[in-house]
């Protein structure tokens with residue numbers, strides 16, 4: 323059915339206006355010779371037509387006599403025809419304070435005329451709406467340009483140019499940035515990774531409250547490596563009850579003989595910090611057909627170890643400058659120059675090293691102030707994500723595995739000793755990063771390595787390393803603060819900038835979420851086969867309006883009949899529907915014989931009414947309650 327039945331037209335008469343229009347589709351953006359023809363959003367003002375059918379109470383079919391009079395549903399439209407609906411002076415747009423890529427407003431878009439380009443003689447005017455500059459070619463000038471009208475009318479050709487929308491600065495985006503999107507998608511893929519029973523047939527189905535175990539490193543490696551004297555392996559796993567994902571560190575063949583160490587586990591579990599991987603629980607299991615100890619941690623998908631990131635021979639072009647080629651013995655000075663040259667060409671940027679130092683000292687500070695020690699500050703036990711966030715990944719393991727809970731040992735002195743070791747380990751780690759070599763921290767390479775740091779980096783960095791490596795004095799992580807100094811502010815500033823970027827991306831998705839809710843409502847109504855035993859429910863009454871609106875938003879065509887797709891048009895229409903603005907649009911029946919002039923406010927009422935009817939009889943509204 324293409325037009326509403328007569329009996330229904332009465333029920334609309336209070337809300338609907340009949341528009342007189344040409345037989346051609348109202349919403350076809352195209353080149354036309356007449357000033358009066360246009361896409362419905364860009365017709366001339368209603369007030370310019372004295373007998374405007376906008377106030378006509380009944381609906382009627384068009385006839386050819388209507389050809390001369392065009393309906394102007396938008397009283398505030400700019401004097402443009404055949405342009406994208408992007409250019410629309412609705413209050414929604416003009417009131418929008420922010421325009422950067424927000425779906426509320428397509429920022430920095432301008433109307434570009436091909437003719438304008440080819441013929442500089444054709445004048446144009448511009449208008450600033452809510453911070454966005456729109457450029458129009460003269461066709462019907464705005465009120466404030468009346469004085470130029472005579473001149474313009476004589477010089478302008480009657481035909482209007484075709485317009486296209488493009489952005490001045492950057493393509494405005496309604497969605498989050500590609501980088502962020504890919505990053506999140508990648509993490510989602512990794513999180514949802516499923517175990518392959520053929521590849522890992524020996525993996526248990528369940529380990530305590532966890533299932534779906536996926537090894538995080540190749541099985542061949544895990545079989546050969548030692549972990550504090552024990553073999554260890556890492557798995558991603560899913561909690562059976564909550565479905566949350568965790569990381570399981572399994573210590574193979576470990577028998578817990580003394581449960582006193584569990585006091586440390588409790589302390590670690592309480593420790594929460596942005597630079598540590600939080601320990602969730604520790605238990606023993608025989609699920610792997612041995613006595614295994616399992617440490618459950620938060621799972622941070624996509625993380626890699628610091629070793630892998632900066633010291634891996636797998637990296638293109640990486641080679642450890644301290645590795646001697648013993649086949650060709652050379653004088654020491656030659657080797658040292660070689661190392662220096664290599665380090666100069668491959669060194670990590672100093673701000674990056676300070677960034678790491680700030681994060682690591684921040685983690686150590688919280689650990690040490692809680693009377694604990696890291697004891698695993700090693701490039702293999704620090705993970706890093708794509709945004710350079712470092713996390714200590716193996717906390718608590720040493721305290722349990724080494725089981726030094728003998729009552730004769732002074733626990734406080736022991737912790738303090740380990741804290742000093744943490745600081746030495748930090749010094750070695752920074753030295754290794756500065757030389758891009760794990761071998762730089764070996765006793766025989768240390769003086770060369772420090773020399774390299776002095777030549778390649780600031781004195782501050784060298785002083786920090788020297789302080790951390792000076793084992794004869796008692797050191798404290800808080801003493802590092804003055805050495806870091808103003809770099810803290812830089813770090814803070816970078817973080818705030820990053821938060822602002824994420825905030826902006828989030829605000830775009832917030833708008834998209836809102837539009838998705840409107841589309842969900844529309845979709846539940848449009849084309850519904852039947853409702854309340856009424857097979858024509860979706861085609862009659864309020865729903866008919868919504869059907870025509872759906873066509874207006876999504877099914878516009880060019881003059882040639884091809885699809886006319888414009889995201890700005892879709893977003894603007896849905897936004898206006900969401901707000902229920904008084905602006906009117908012309909909805910054309912599919913047989914193009916009739917046009918309804920209706921305001922967004924009325925359409926919103928139709929939508930709420932129809933959706934309310936559906937929701938009132940729905941048995942299950944899960945997730946849709948707050949639409």
Ligand SMILES: Nc1ncnc2c1ncn2[C@@H]1O[C@H](COP(=O)(O)OP(=O)(O)OP(=O)(O)O)[C@@H](O)[C@H]1O
Nearest residue numbers: 538539556569599620621622623625626627702715
């Ligand atoms: N909490 C975590 N979330 C996600 N991935 C992690 C987590 N902890 C470690 N990983 C990843 O698991 C893998 C194995 O970690 P592991 O700590 O065993 O490092 P490793 O380099 O294999 O060290 P070792 O040789 O001492 O076992 C690494 O790729 C690491 O990035």
